[in-house]
């Protein structure tokens with residue numbers, strides 16, 4: 001859906017520096033020089049994707065790679081399988097956030113899991129976005145709770161804010177909103193704030 | 197005959213054990229008492245959780261946040277990129293520079309601009325000063341939680357020093373709105389550097405006194421050591437972040453693993469402990485404060501003498517269609533923004549992913565099985581700020 | 588009429604009448620003393636509603652030290668308190684709890700609305716979950732504007748409240 005055509009002017013220090021010595025000072029990058037992205041800068045990201053696509057040839061779809069960011073799209077029926085592979089094989093053991101976005105024009109709700117690694121040092125700088133889509137009117141998705149324990153409250157919040165029902169989640173319930181909330185989920189685009 | 201007899205005996209035994217089990221079950225159900233902690237409670241703040249206790253032991257805990265849910269994410273969709281700054285810093289009013297930091301980083305990526313070097317340094321200084329302010333407030337509340345009034349008064353008093361510095365820098369006591377996409381709002385005032393060094397030097401001396409009166413206090417140690425153990429595996433599984441994670445032996449600090457702005461030029465160590473208990477969770481922020489003092493000194497030292505502090509933006513800037521995900525290390529751990537732009541001057545979707553919301557998942561895990569008296573020191577050591585978690 | 592009142596069935600009525608008379612009689616000489624006692628021992632209840640609570644905490648810090656003015660720092664038990672400082676935004680989830688806290692407190696009780704949010708809704712006026720001001724739930728004595736108000740402003744608000752108590756009739 002998104003085409004990242006724009007050139008990224010800002011390039012952080014090269015990956016290899018932070019990989020090798022995280023504890024000590026990495027003082028050899030010059031911040032003010034505007035480097036162009038070279039192919040080697042996206043080495044880790046591309047190798048991650050190629051490994052993933054060789055495992056699941058027609059199940060995953062690359063959306064974009066940027067420095068330290070990679071986003072893939074997976075169909076809802078394959079998401080548990082792929083997530084389990086990401087966790088067990090790559091060591092992406094931490095789901096940092098679960099974010100739902102409503103697209104009324106395409107009649108879909110996109111749910112993104114932002115994954116990150118605590119245990120593998122070279123992956124801890126990379127945010128791996130695992131996205132999936134569901135229909136806007138009957139939103140059902142499999143829950144990733146069996147894979148990542150940390151998504152429990154995030155998924156509950158997504159259910160409440162966007163009305164996406166997570167199959168297999170024990171508590172698809174109200175969490176942050178008041179007990180007597182009787183309107184449609186507030187983060188849907190057709191929920192309008194009064195006077196705006 | 198003997199067979200029959202033994203069979204009947206067995207049956208009887210089975211029945212009685214069944215009955216007995218039921219009786220015991222009923223009794224335990226009866227023995228449980230349900231307590232509701234908060235929202236009007238001296239400890240819990242703007243937060244409520246229900247617990248069930250069996251005697252003195254907690255057997256069930258269910259957090260119920262949302263008392264300060266103000267719909268920040270929805271409000272962002274109705275304001276443009278610049279108008280969003282003041283209300284986005286309200287969730288953590290005493291750490292407001294850090295929460296607008298990652299917002300600015302994300303918006304800068306969408307707008308395709310870069311901050312001047314001097315601006316980056318001033319940002320980092322403001323962010324470190326604000327981290328001190330936050331941690332001192334947290335420490336003050338922790339002190340009063342455990343009935344240690346001195347530890348409320350000292351940090352609350354020393355906090356005003358850093359607030360003075362930030363007031364001189366930004367013009368406001370706590371709500372700074374200092375980081376804006378493109379840089380910082382204004383340059384540092386005259387004499388700021390000397391004053392800042394003086395305060396930081398004084399504060400380092402004070403930190404030693406804190407350690408003596410609070411962390412080496414045998415009463416405090418007894419209340420927190422070996423209380424609320426969160427092992428390394430559990431910490432990774434539950435996805436906690438910030439000082440809670442580092443207290444469980446994972447050296448993970450966003451400033452180190454994914455250095456933003458000038459942090460890759462600064463020499464500092466990630467502070468972590470391996471004891472995994474409440475004491476470690478209380479001690480790691482203290483170590484962070486000490487490390488922050490070093491960082492501030494280095495930043496002041498390396499800052500370019502003159503130069504631009506902000507990029508001029510056109511009014512009402514429009515983002516390129518796309519999305520960005522940026523994070524910084526705040527007082528409570530990784531704080532990230534996910535922003536989707538559709539090419540207009542307003543963000544299409546803003547997701548604020550905060551440390552507090554991730555840390556609270558550890559609360560039921562830690563409370564179940566511990567004693568009721570340990571509840572305050574476990575709860576506040578989780579570095580949880582309810583307003584931020586609710587957004 | 589007095590005979591009617593002394594009748595045991597009308598005992599309650601009599602007590603209230605007598606107390607009315609007594610209060611009327613005491614108001615002149617003792618009212619000042621009673622109010623004087625009240626203004627120097629304002630006990631705020633510990634109810635935080637939003638981010639203004641940070642500045643409320645700073646008010647009892649050594650630099651601002653509101654105890655000089657007879658306002659003791661926030662206290663846990665409702666029944667012993669006589670002042671609510673509503674510290675900021677009141678959401679729809681918090682509103683019933685706020686009213687419940689107010690109802691449980693013993694008379695006389697006073698309310699200070701601290702921060703723009705509790706006065707009109709402030710920055711969050713167009714949010715879907717925030718009340719536009721707390722006047723609809725509880726009666727407010729003093730409004731302290733600011734976002735957040737500086738500790739000095741809050742102290743001034745408390746002093747205004749003391750002034751108000753001083754001039755009011757005792758109940």
Ligand code: SF4
Pocket residue numbers: 286289637638639674675676701702703704705709710733734735736
């Ligand atoms: S008035 Fe300002 S500081 Fe106070 S609660 Fe409202 S937004 Fe927060």
